[in-house]
Amino acid sequence: MFPWRPPVVAAAILLALLAGGYIAIDIFVTWQLEKPVIHTVNDPRDPITIWRSMKPLSHAEAVETGKCPIPLPREAARIQYVDFTVGYGGFSRCVRFEAPVDICREHAAAVLKAYNQRMETAHNDSHLAVHASPLNKGTAESVATLMRDQGEEVARASWFDTDAIVHGEMWGKHGGHTPLVLIDTDKQVFYYVIFD
Incomplete structure (x- = not known):
């Protein structure tokens, strides 16, 4: 026993x-x-709500919302944005606005300098060159597809039409956690995207 x-x-x-x-x-x-995850839109009670403009905004309207993922130059007009948190650390953020090309270029440089400063503060070796490169049509098409066709319908940005750029330039890098700016030099449009 x-x-x-x-x-x-x-x-x-x-x-x-x-x-x-x-x-x-x-x-x-x-x-x-x-x-299934149900995403809300512009709901301050939901910590993972999708912040997005529902129509093109003026500079004053975009600043008033306080939800645009990047600072905006005063000259920015017809501003649209989506700030989408997927969960488990995933996210996508995109911004489109119209402004004179020289303002778009100045703002692209400012966005990349701010990114480099954050990386330096975090002791991260990731550093982006602060200059324009010729437009890569494949990258422009890839980013447009990603922002327009991503999984969650409420986070899609039909207006993110970087694939329509004929003449333009790129700033930054296409890849996870790094900002990419595309400028349509014909239509004077600034596009920003960052994702994981």
Whole structure:
């Protein structure tokens, strides 16, 4: 016969409780992950709401919302943006505005300098050159597709038409966690995107 001593019984009960707790947590987490995520738009009560302009905004309107993902030059007009947090660290942010080309260029340089400053402060070696490069049509098409066709319909930006740029330039880098600015030099339009 197996002698049941109080420490053995206590250990067996504790082990059963831990196993039961683990199973309950596993079931709950699986259930939570399988539930469809419902994203709200412009809801200050929701910590993962999608902040977006519902129409082109003036500079004053965009500043008043306080939700545009980047600072804007005073000359910016017809401003549109989407700031989408996917969860688990994923995000996408895009901004489009119209302004004279020299203002677009100055702002692209300012955006990249601010990024470099944040990376330096965080002791991150990531650094972007602050100058324009010739437009890469493949990159422009890829970014347009990403912003217009991403998974969540409420986060799509139909107005992010970088694939329509005929003459333009790029600033920054196309890739995760790095800002990319495209400037349409014919239509005088500034496009900003960053994602993970």
